[in-house]
Amino acid sequence: MSRAAKVVSAIAVDDLTARQARAEHKRLKAEIAHHDKLYHEQDAPEISDADYDRLRQRLKAIEERLPELVDSTSPTQTVAPTPTTAFAKVRHGRPMLSLDNAFSDEELQAFLDRVRRGLERETDLAADAEIAFACEPKIDGLSISLRYEDGEFIVGATRGDGTTGEDVTANLRTVKDIPHRLRGTAPRALDVRGEIYMERKAFQQMNERQEAAGEKTFANPRNAAAGSLRQLDAGITATRPLRFFAYAWGEAEPRSWKTHSAYLGLLKEWGFKVNPLSQLCRTADEVRAFYRRIAVERPSLPYDIDGVVYKVDRIDWQERLGFVSRAPRWAIAHKFPAEQARTRLNGILIQVGRTGALTPVADLEPVNVGGVMVARATLHNADEIERLDVRVGDMVIVQRAGDVIPQVLGYVPEERPKKTHKFHFPTHCPCPLHTEVRSEEGGVVRRCTGGLECPFQQVERLRHFVSRNCFDIEGLGGTHIENFWRDGLLKIPGDIFRLPDRVDDIRRREGWGDLSVRNLVAAIEARRTITLDRFINAIGIPLIGEATAKILAQEYGAADAWLAEMLQAAAERTKAPEPAKKEKAATEVGPSYGRLCNVEQIGVTTADAMCAFFGEGHTIEIIRDLLGQLTVQPVERRAVAADAKLRDKIVVFTGELASMTRDAAKARAEELGAKVTDSVSKKTSLVVVGENAGSKARKAAELGIQTMTEAEWLAFSAGS
Numbered sequence: 261m262s263r264a265a266k267v268v269s270a271i272a273v274d275d276l277t278a279r280q281a282r283a284e285h286k287r288l289k290a291e292i293a294h295h296d297k298l299y300h301e302q303d304a305p306e307i308s309d310a311d312y313d314r315l316r317q318r319l320k321a322i323e324e325r326l327p328e329l330v331d332s333t334s335p336t337q338t339v340a341p342t343p344t345t346a347f348a349k350v351r352h353g354r355p356m357l358s359l360d361n362a363f364s365d366e367e368l369q370a371f372l373d374r375v376r377r378g379l380e381r382e383t384d385l386a387a388d389a390e391i392a393f394a395c396e397p398k399i400d401g402l403s404i405s406l407r408y409e410d411g412e413f414i415v416g417a418t419r420g421d422g423t424t425g426e427d428v429t430a431n432l433r434t435v436k437d438i439p440h441r442l443r444g445t446a447p448r449a450l451d452v453r454g455e456i457y458m459e460r461k462a463f464q465q466m467n468e469r470q471e472a473a474g475e476k477t478f479a480n481p482r483n484a485a486a487g488s489l490r491q492l493d494a495g496i497t498a499t500r501p502l503r504f505f506a507y508a509w510g511e512a513e514p515r516s517w518k519t520h521s522a523y524l525g526l527l528k529e530w531g532f533k534v535n536p537l538s539q540l541c542r543t544a545d546e547v548r549a550f551y552r553r554i555a556v557e558r559p560s561l562p563y564d565i566d567g568v569v570y571k572v573d574r575i576d577w578q579e580r581l582g583f584v585s586r587a588p589r590w591a592i593a594h595k596f597p598a599e600q601a602r603t604r605l606n607g608i609l610i611q612v613g614r615t616g617a618l619t620p621v622a623d624l625e626p627v628n629v630g631g632v633m634v635a636r637a638t639l640h641n642a643d644e645i646e647r648l649d650v651r652v653g654d655m656v657i658v659q660r661a662g663d664v665i666p667q668v669l670g671y672v673p674e675e676r677p678k679k680t681h682k683f684h685f686p687t688h689c690p691c692p693l694h695t696e697v698r699s700e701e702g703g704v705v706r707r708c709t710g711g712l713e714c715p716f717q718q719v720e721r722l723r724h725f726v727s728r729n730c731f732d733i734e735g736l737g738g739t740h741i742e743n744f745w746r747d748g749l750l751k752i753p754g755d756i757f758r759l760p761d762r763v764d765d766i767r768r769r770e771g772w773g774d775l776s777v778r779n780l781v782a783a784i785e786a787r788r789t790i791t792l793d794r795f796i797n798a799i800g801i802p803l804i805g806e807a808t809a810k811i812l813a814q815e816y817g818a819a820d821a822w823l824a825e826m827l828q829a830a831a832e833r834t835k836a837p838e839p840a841k842k843e844k845a846a847t848e849v850g851p852s853y854g855r856l857c858n859v860e861q862i863g864v865t866t867a868d869a870m871c872a873f874f875g876e877g878h879t880i881e882i883i884r885d886l887l888g889q890l891t892v893q894p895v896e897r898r899a900v901a902a903d904a905k906l907r908d909k910i911v912v913f914t915g916e917l918a919s920m921t922r923d924a925a926k927a928r929a930e931e932l933g934a935k936v937t938d939s940v941s942k943k944t945s946l947v948v949v950g951e952n953a954g955s956k957a958r959k960a961a962e963l964g965i966q967t968m969t970e971a972e973w974l975a976f977s978a979g980s
């Protein structure tokens with residue numbers, strides 16, 4: 261079986277001989293089974309969803325032509341392979357079904373016509389009667405079923421083969437969008453169904469964390485969500501940013517609702533998240549407009565969707581329409597055209613990040629993917645190239661999803677040129693120093709060992725230094741950095757502040773004139789004074805990003821004090837080679853190291869990485885050189901007025917706020933003296949409850965903590 265995207269045969273099904281059709285049917289069955297296994301059991305699909313759908317469509321078309329080929333083993337008759345893992349099995353009270361797909365306007369129209377004809381046949385529906393559809397985005401995650409009895413969450417399971425799934429209750433209990441107890445009155449027995457997913461941003465951050473820790477990274481948010489849910493250790497799942505949207509039910513005893521839209525309303529009352537874009541559409545035109553609207557919003561949504569779902573709103577009508585094999589007749593998934601294209605792989609480049617991590621990048625013949633020209637796509641890491649077996653010269657399939665970096669999904673075997681060579685990941689950094697590359701223990705990341713000497717890392721570090729969240733120097737973009745570096749104007753960050761002495765050299769360069777040079781000098785001078793948090797972020801300490809830099813700045817206050825403490829911590833650490841425990845770090849290693857480990861969000865791993873960084877003599881020279889040219893503003897620990905309304909109070913915001921962003925609300929609470937945290941505990945003083953709030957609001961009620969609605973908060977926090 262090919263390891264990459266197999267593309268369906270170009271011959272139309274009607275033109276196949278019966279023998280060819282039979283042979284292809286057999287091949288497709290095996291191929292679909294192979295991809296099902298990769299997708300459902302290993303969370304590691306080799307082909308895109310669009311290619312998978314194409315395989316299934318082709319199989320279906322062949323079966324329509326030769327119905328004798330249909331039997332119970334055909335993928336058209338089953339949902340997915342029976343799960344085979346270490347999780348206990350759960351039999352669903354009612355099967356979890358799948359949806360039929362529509363890929364075009366015509367297919368959508370055919371569905372709408374089918375529904376109307378079906379209802380005319382089954383009910384006394386008038387010819388011009390309105391059929392309302394509940395329309396929802398189709399979340400690209402994995403479906404689960406949650407069993408509630410007397411309002412209590414009892415058991416949660418994956419879909420599995422539709423009849424039997426895997427018991428992932430312990431893992432689901434860690435998902436914040438899943439209530440442990442339903443609010444208000446709920447049916448005696450209820451299966452709530454919906455989608456577990458991961459937001460794109462959280463997925464990227466998680467992958468960065470995984471990579472930094474040398475752990476497995478995931479190709480996309482869906483795989484990350486699936487992989488995170490199917491952890492045998494619920495403690496690991498708890499650290500993964502999983503989310504949940506509810507959109508269906510299985511068993512419901514008694515069922516009080518008569519329409520799907522009414523059910524969505526109840527879900528919210530019980531404490532679930534329901535997709536806010538869901539909408540009731542009363543005419544076919546409204547349904548089509550919904551599809552267009554969601555297609556436009558798709559790139560800016562925080563999570564991946566792959567289409568929209570239409571469901572007949574009236575449940576008595578759903579029951580009349582019933583099911584065919586694996587899917588209901590009353591619903592359909594209208595898929596978005598995949599943003600994919602094929603193009604030639606001209607080369608595989610190796611990019612060196614500022615910490616020395618080597619990332620393979622596909623150099624592509626530029627191609628239009630869903631309206632955007634793509635010439636580069638990520639190949640993630642050495643393991644991924646190995647898995648895909650893509651080779652220079654191959655025709656490859658490129659996918660672009662939302663704002664995610666384009667990626668290579670696989671190659672087209674039929675179009676592989678005669679002479680290709682397996683890609684060998686370089687053993688040495690592509691930089692002029694050719695330093696050795698080291699595989700991080702157990703991890704997939706390969707890193708250049710050149711450290712601060714590696715020219716490529718130097719350039720990347722400079723780029724980071726001037727970027728928006730660091731020194732934010734306008735007019736000094738990535739290409740300038742590279743050119744200045746090449747010509748010796750810039751080597752280390754301190755050189756940036758020496759550029760104003762070299763205006764004549766710059767003015768002589770191509771593309772520079774009096775005005776641009778003057779602007780650049782002004783931009784640099786404006787940054788000679790900088791806050792400590794930006795300074796810490798800018799120097800690029802491993803594992804320290806914007807948020808942690810802020811915390812460190814708050815903790816240590818001034819640049820000198822901070823640097824002295826870091827050096828002291830590094831010195832203490834070298835004398836204590838045994839791995840330290842956070843709680844014992846101060847006594848076993850030393851006071852400065854102990855203080856660092858105990859800073860919020862730091863811990864031993866990060867502290868060790870920081871100590872290694874500050875243990876490098878060269879690093880210190882670079883920092884001292886910089887400090888000599890700058891005024892670093894100390895970050896004051898927030899001085900709170902004695903009469904501040906929320907002095908010493910711990911506040912939690914939960915749910916969606918309508919009139920302000922979460923950050924703005926948080927900032928206001930801090931101004932009033934509060935400490936804002938994420939979780940509700942006995943120590944919490946106040947919980948501000950927005951729309952669609954879930955478990956935190958409930959916990960606050962259970963613990964008898966004061967709560968406020970958004971309106972109450974606005975009134976309370978207004979004024980001084």
Ligand code: IVH
Pocket residue numbers: 357358359396397398399400401402403455507508569588591593
């Ligand atoms: S309804 C009987 N609604 O799509 C109908 N499914 O291709 C049950 N999905 O298995 C499904 N968003 O994993 C429904 N708003 C939505 C959905 C949705 C995503 C997934 C779900 C389902 C698959 C079917």
